[in-house]
Amino acid sequence: MTAHADAVLMLVGAGHAHLGVIDDWRKHGPPRGRTLLVEPLDAMLYSGMVPGWIAGEYRASELAIPLAPLVEEAGLEWHRARLVRIDPQARIAHLDNGETLAFDICSIATGGAGQASDVLGADERLLDIRPLSGFITRWQSLRETELHHRRIAVVGGGAGGVELAFGFRNSSHWRECSVTLATGSSGLLPDHAAAVRERVTDELEVQGITILREDAAIRDGALMAGGRSLEALDLIVAAVGSGAPDWPAASGLPVDEYGFVQVDEHQRVCGFEHILAAGDVARRTDRSVPHSGVHAVYTGPVLARNLRRMLAGKSPRRSYSPRFMDFYLLNTCRGESVASYRRFGLQSRWLRRVKDWLDTRWIRRFTRPAGR
Numbered sequence: 068m069t070a071h072a073d074a075v076l077m078l079v080g081a082g083h084a085h086l087g088v089i090d091d092w093r094k095h096g097p098p099r100g101r102t103l104l105v106e107p108l109d110a111m112l113y114s115g116m117v118p119g120w121i122a123g124e125y126r127a128s129e130l131a132i133p134l135a136p137l138v139e140e141a142g143l144e145w146h147r148a149r150l151v152r153i154d155p156q157a158r159i160a161h162l163d164n165g166e167t168l169a170f171d172i173c174s175i176a177t178g179g180a181g182q183a184s185d186v187l188g189a190d191e192r193l194l195d196i197r198p199l200s201g202f203i204t205r206w207q208s209l210r211e212t213e214l215h216h217r218r219i220a221v222v223g224g225g226a227g228g229v230e231l232a233f234g235f236r237n238s239s240h241w242r243e244c245s246v247t248l249a250t251g252s253s254g255l256l257p258d259h260a261a262a263v264r265e266r267v268t269d270e271l272e273v274q275g276i277t278i279l280r281e282d283a284a285i286r287d288g289a290l291m292a293g294g295r296s297l298e299a300l301d302l303i304v305a306a307v308g309s310g311a312p313d314w315p316a317a318s319g320l321p322v323d324e325y326g327f328v329q330v331d332e333h334q335r336v337c338g339f340e341h342i343l344a345a346g347d348v349a350r351r352t353d354r355s356v357p358h359s360g361v362h363a364v365y366t367g368p369v370l371a372r373n374l375r376r377m378l379a380g381k382s383p384r385r386s387y388s389p390r391f392m393d394f395y396l397l398n399t400c401r402g403e404s405v406a407s408y409r410r411f412g413l414q415s416r417w418l419r420r421v422k423d424w425l426d427t428r429w430i431r432r433f434t435r436p437a438g439r
């Protein structure tokens with residue numbers, strides 16, 4: 068690996084994974100050379116507090132980390148645009164504002180793409196949770212509109228779908244809406260223990276949320292599950308997992324069967340030692356790392372160390388191994404949280420306070436000056 072004193076590092080995306088790199092630069096000083104940031108949004112949006120925001124527990128500003136102060140402290144050169152294509156051999160990036168940027172090393176963390184209409188079918192009532200910025204903007208305008216049926220369906224039985232069902236059931240805008248959670252045939256929380264499923268099933272029942280353990284799809288303008296129509300609905304919220312953006316494959320980067328960028332144990336894109344990728348856009352080839360905010364966040368510091376070494380002309384050494392894979396705190400949006408840890412499931416008000424403390428402490432880390 069060779070790098071010169073004026074090497075240009077380009078970070079693409081300022082989300083959960085790259086926040087660790089930006090934080091490292093601002094705390095320990097940027098490495099030699101220039102660091103460019105390509106990111107169209109003004110703020111990084113923290114997904115873990117979104118259900119609470121829908122339920123009116125937080126204001127939108129409380130889940131946003133403004134980027135301008137971080138960019139300044141970290142000494143970044145910010146291009147407020149979206150990357151549309153990369154030429155990995157020529158080391159050129161093309162942005163949607165017509166700009167082209169040359170780089171020596173590139174790190175990609177642009178997150179996952181929405182796939183609601185591919186999975187469920189098209190419908191104007193469909194609200195995809197990805198990308199998060201689009202979801203937030205759309206819900207902000209939808210929640211002011213008049214309701215016809217007072218009914219919402221949330222599709223997806225993972226932690227995201229469950230928390231969103233709780234969030235919408237307790238929505239501060241669409242009060243007293245009835246909510247149906249269509250989990251798909253793999254059921255409710257298939258990656259969690261039976262004890263957690265029991266707790267969550269009980270809480271869904273207490274809150275009057277109907278659970279349907281069947282695959283849902285939109286047919287002839289109606290949301291169907293298990294051969295039945297779930298109409299009439301005002302909104303269909305899709306929490307059906309992360310899809311891959313099209314541009315990595317179109318740029319000639321190696322991708323898996325779903326379009327995610329294939330990376331090695333050091334997050335290096337396979338076959339391109341000068342390009343790294345992390346977070347939801349990437350797929351590790353040496354081990355399984357599920358796409359989640361927790362893993363994206365914990366990959367950040369590893370990425371920072373590897374990028375520093377590469378900018379110093381050395382090979383990356385660090386590798387991210389999931390540590391808290393089994394731990395999850397679900398917000399019931401009625402003052403409690405359900406903790407999921409291995410085979411244990413626990414529900415209490417105290418856990419909700421722990422979740423709030425962890426989430427707000429994490430946000431504060433980036434909204435306070437680094438003070439190095």
Ligand SMILES: Cc1cc2nc3c(=O)[nH]c(=O)nc-3n(C[C@H](O)[C@H](O)[C@H](O)COP(=O)(O)OP(=O)(O)OC[C@H]3O[C@@H](n4cnc5c(N)ncnc54)[C@H](O)[C@@H]3O)c2cc1C
Pocket residue numbers: 079080081082083084085105106107108111114115116117148149150151176177178179196197198199200227345346347348358359360361362363
């Ligand atoms: C509603 C919701 C709730 C969730 N709750 C949880 C949770 O409780 N716990 C958990 O672990 N995970 C949760 N997740 C998943 C988590 O948000 C993602 O796994 C995480 O955001 C992935 O981080 P990332 O850095 O890969 O991408 P992101 O954090 O999505 O950041 C991507 C960034 O790249 C930018 N970008 C995108 N395309 C381009 C481009 N072409 N050029 C330049 N910039 C670009 C975006 O503007 C964005 O700032 C949730 C997701 C959603 C949608």
